[in-house]
Amino acid sequence: MExxxxxxxxxxxxxVVITVICILYFCFIALxxxxxxxNTTTIKSLSFLMITIYLLITIICMIGxxxxxxxxxxxxxxxxxxxxxxTMATGxxxxxxxIIPTICSVILLFHLKKMNGYGES
Numbered sequence: 001m002e003x004x005x006x007x008x009x010x011x012x013x014x015x016v017v018i019t020v021i022c023i024l025y026f027c028f029i030a031l032x033x034x035x036x037x038x039n040t041t042t043i044k045s046l047s048f049l050m051i052t053i054y055l056l057i058t059i060i061c062m063i064g065x066x067x068x069x070x071x072x073x074x075x076x077x078x079x080x081x082x083x084x085x086x087t088m089a090t091g092x093x094x095x096x097x098x099i100i101p102t103i104c105s106v107i108l109l110f111h112l113k114k115m116n117g118y119g120e121s
Contacts, residue, residue, distance in 0.1 A: 014068055015111055021104050022062045029055055029062075047090070054083060065108070070115045073108045080105050 036051060057079050064072025080101040087093040 013114075014066070015114065017107055018065055018068070018111060021107065022066045025058060025062045029059060050086060054079065068115045070112060070117055073112050073115065076101075076108060077105045 032051075032055065036048065057075065061072045061076040061079065064075065080098075083101070084093065084098055087097070
């Protein structure tokens with residue numbers, strides 16, 4: 001009788017560029033949260049709520065990217081588009097503020113095939 005071997009799932013190797021993106025975004029979030037908390041006038045506004053939601057979704061996306069999940073790429077791109085639409089609607093859109101998320105979105109799309117699908121881990 002042969003022993004039953006459990007199928008070992010192989011995690012895809014995370015490219016260095018995705019590691020750098022995740023680390024930079026985690027650092028960005030770590031710097032933004034205390035700055036938001038100190039600004040008491042911002043806390044009572046709709047912008048504060050939107051920024052908080054943006055940061056929470058970004059954290060979730062970065063965790064997913066760290067684990068090489070495809071859903072995180074799609075979520076990050078959708079978040080980037082929604083953030084640009086929101087800033088345009090509020091009159092706060094700046095080209096320079098959208099360069100990094102757009103470049104990151106293109107890079108993530110380039111590496112999408114290396115990532116796990118929805119049901120995989």
